[in-house]
Amino acid sequence: MASAKRVAIMVTCMVDQVMPEVGVAAVKLLRRAGYTVEFPVDQTCCGQPFFNSGFRAQAADLARRTVRLFERYDAVVLPGGSCAAMIRKEYPHLLERWPGETARAEALAARTYELSEFLVHVAGWLPTPAPNAPRVTYHDSCHMNRMLGLGAESRQLLRAAGCEIIEMHESDRCCGFGGLFSIRIPEVSNAMTQEKLRRADATGAQVLVSADPGCLMQMRGFARQTGVRLAHLAVLLEELTR
Amino acid sequence: MNEVSFHNFRVSAAQAIANAHLQSAIDGATLKFRNGRRAMLADLPDVEAMRDHFKAMRSATLAHLTDYLEQFECNARAAGAQVHWARDAAEAQQIVIGIARQHGAQLAVKAKSMTTEEIHLNAALAEAGITSVETDLGEWIVQLAAEAPAHIVVPALHKTRQQVAELFSREVGKPLSADDIPTLTAEARRALREKFLAAQIGISGANLGVAETGSIVLVTNEGNGRMVSSVPPVHVAVMGIEKLCPTWDDAAVWLELLARSSTGQPLSVYTTVLTGPARPDDPDGPRELHIVLYDGGRSRLIGTSYEEVLQCIRCGACLNHCPVYQEAGGHAYGHAYSGPIGAVLVPLLLGLEQYEALPHASSLCGACLEVCPARIDLPRMLLDLRAEEVTHGIIAPPEQAIEKSAAWLLRHRRLFNLLTDLGRVFQRPLVRHGGLWLPRRLNPAQERQLPSLAPRSFHDLWEELAAEEAAPAPVARRRLPSRRTTVTLAGLSLLPLALLWRLLRRKGGKRR
Known part of the structure; x- marks a missing residue:
């Protein structure tokens, strides 16, 4: 059909x-x-x-x-x-x-x-719980959170997929990207990212989920400094709903 | 003169980031203020409505500022105060020095005031042979160290206990232990009390003025504002012309939001109201009260898209919530007004060209707007200032050329995809651990690994993805984009662009 x-x-x-x-x-x-x-x-x-x-x-x-x-x-x-x-x-x-x-x-x-x-x-779609869904922590990216008021939706999807969400300290704190800011003032940008990753690491979550490619790209620049997997919401949900 | 270039900001910020003590002091203080603010605002019945009301009041006051200033002046004079108008810092300095000289003052005591920091009053007084002593503990520490305040509300945020003990020891002429805080405080109290009693003149700013009675209001937590304004025979208050509200009802909302947003207190410990000098039967208070109404570039902003910045009440909530401020520290901003409010206000008051880096000292995360009691849209103004830097040519031509070419390229999708496909080929020797490996000297992101282009773009993958929907059977994967072999436009990939960017920026930095 x-x-x-x-x-x-x-x-x-x-x-x-x-x-x-x-x-x-x-x-x-x-x-x-x-x-x-x-x-x-x-x-x-x-x-x-x-x-x-x-x-x-x-x-x-x-x-x-x-x-x-x-x-x-x-x-x-x-x-x-x-x-x-x-x-x-x-x-x-x-x-x-x-x-x-x-x-x-x-x-x-x-x-x-x-x-x-x-x-x-709009779709009214929620995943069904997956076995072995990971413990995750969710990064509230700035524009999505403050300009669009979104964040509960990502968490709802993750929970429905069976993930346990462990909130990090101040999940709405900027990851340090800020577009060209990350190149214009890289020292500050990098310090912000490392702080973000420290806070994510402290949760003991297996995956740090972000719904924003910009944040993810920024944090991946320090991927080797963290034990937590950095994943886009869509990628993780897609894996869990195969 | 370039006060805060990108280079200056970065060097100063890097020093702050490398200073572990400073980082933990900033983290500790700002976290305490963030938690305090949240708790204190939750305590109010409808804080969002209160903030809306406050913003409307601030906005309406600025819309009729001339009328309110006249009303304020008239009522202040009626109460016996002398009102002075200062167009710029030099005028304000001369007015204060004039008053001091008229009374033969050698020693002035000062309450903490950002406006007098803004006009560099201490330096001007010193040049005129008048000693001025800061009496707010934090300001005093900063003054003894001959430094600038590191935070609007907590000026000595960056000093360690040991540094404070050293400074105090030198000042009082005997060794004081950094581990004995009560003694340090008692010594400061004793030393400052001598100054209060000896000073011929007291100087303060004003947190706000109330037009209906011509009063000024000072808030402090140490009571030094009250001492400064009641012990010496003459008092001078320097107030920015925008710090005005029409009525005491408005002042009540102002004070409530100020303390809660700033330090997370329901009200500051001391709220001092000065309506004219001491009456004949008053037991204390200054015999003369002078109010200096200071413009310093503020009136230029009225009626522009930046007028909103004048709604600021200097609570410091934007600093406490700004991740950039928390890493870079206050001194990187090159002015007593630091953090997001400084990044907007300083270029507006003192010149965009001299403070070119400040509008860029933000990731535009929006935390400042979220917490501002007057909901000042600082991110919008940062963006407007950045746009002005482009139109006024403050952003260097090579950088402008790169940005404009990139935008042009993005309007030509086929060419863009062609060049990025080329980039995929040329980047190959540099791809490590899923990102680009560049020597740090050439990496514009410093120790952060830049991303590499994915082996295949989404555009390239789409054909298969679309086919999947039509026929769910797996399609054989092509390993590499076929286009790459047809491409001959060498040297135009993203990587040379990045390198060019880096080189041009370095060249630009040297020129400055």
Whole structure:
């Protein structure tokens, strides 16, 4: 029976180039939730790196491009809270210089979801408990938590999959990434990441889960200093629901 | 002059990070304040509504600031205070020095005040031959060490017990043990009491002014604010023009949010209200009260997108919750206003070019906005300042060229994928442990391993993934992107870009 439920995935540039397995896992999870997934092949970057470093014109160009690529879909899902927040919270005002663009951006924003949000609130999908699900600790990435108010959804999915969640001290403390910040002021960025990893290690969890590729990439830069496995939410959930 | 370049910020921050004592002092103090704030705000019936109300009040006051300042001046004069207006730091210094000279003052006692730090009053007084003594314990320690405050609320956060004992020993002229805190405190108390009694003039800032009565309010925890403003015969308070509220009802909300957000106290230990000088039948208090209303670039921000920053009440909650501040420490910010509020306020008051690194000293995590009692959107203003750095050419041209080319490339998906595929090929000798191995000298991320490009991009994997849905049988995997063999645009992969970035930045750093 063909499913009428369709969704477009925006994998984000970081997933596309550095951790495609996150995109693959997200597609599989969406399919398990009963959706047909489309991948608009011309997608690249939401523009956030440029917006965050002050290159507004460049960010706006990429934002307009993204709006045009995705506005034809009923729902757009991203396996990254920060990029989802960019589309939802920054596009409308970033594009307000162009008449009509803000309305299009707002329309897209209203149909854009972070993956865990989409699975829990739109698809109404929860995994079934897996045997040998690991003990995990969850990193609340900043934009996903503070701009989109998401975090409970990831935890709900992890618990449903059978994971025990051991909260780390101040799970909402920044991992140190911050885009170009991590290159402009690497000493501080690295110290923040090491602090984050120390706190995750202290929980005794087997996996440190993040729903944001940016945080994950940053923390992986110190992967050899920690005994905990660093995994994207989608990857872990996909493994547990095979 | 470049006060806080990227280089300066990084060097200072690296020193702070390497200083284990400093790190544990910052961690301990800020954690205590974070926990205290949470507990104290939970204690209020509806703190979110209170913060909304407070923000609306601050915003409305700034919208009619001229009217409230006039009302404040009028009522302060009616109460017998003398009101002075200072456009900039030099004017404010001259006013205070003038008042001191008029009374032949040789010794001034000071209560802790960020505004007088901002105008470098101590240095100006010293130059004018007037000794000023800080009487807040932390400020006194920092003054004895000839350093700048490391935190808006806890200026001597960075000093160890041993360092304090050394400084005190030198000051009182006898050896004091770092292990005997009661004696250290008692000696400080004794030494400062002498100063209180000998000073001809007391100087303070003002936490807030109340327009309806022309009063100023000082909050302290050590009572030194009360001593400074009641023992010497003359008192001068320097207040930023934005620290004003219309009524005492507003002041009540202000004080409640200030102490709870700042140190996690229901109210500061001492709340001192000065409405004019001492009346004839008052047992104590200054015979003369001067209020210096200080602009220092604030009025320029009224009506701009940065006006909101003037709603700040200097509680320090943003510092206590900022992971960047907690690692970098206060001194990296190059100004008495450090942390997220300093990163926004200092470039606005003193110049973006001189403080170019400050708007970038943030991962934009948003913790500051989350905890600000006035909900000041510091992340938005950091972004606006960064955008100004680009439009004003403060960000170096090579870096601008790299960013702009990258954005252009990302608008041309096929070319982008082609170049990243090339990168996959060229990076191969450098890939170790799932990341790039670069000598530290060439690694822009320092000791953090940069990610390598995945063997295949999602774009490359999609074909199979799409086919899987159509026919769930596994498809034979191609091992490598076929495109790579067709590609000849050598040298344009991401890696040379990263190296170029690094080299250009180093060159840029030298030029500065």
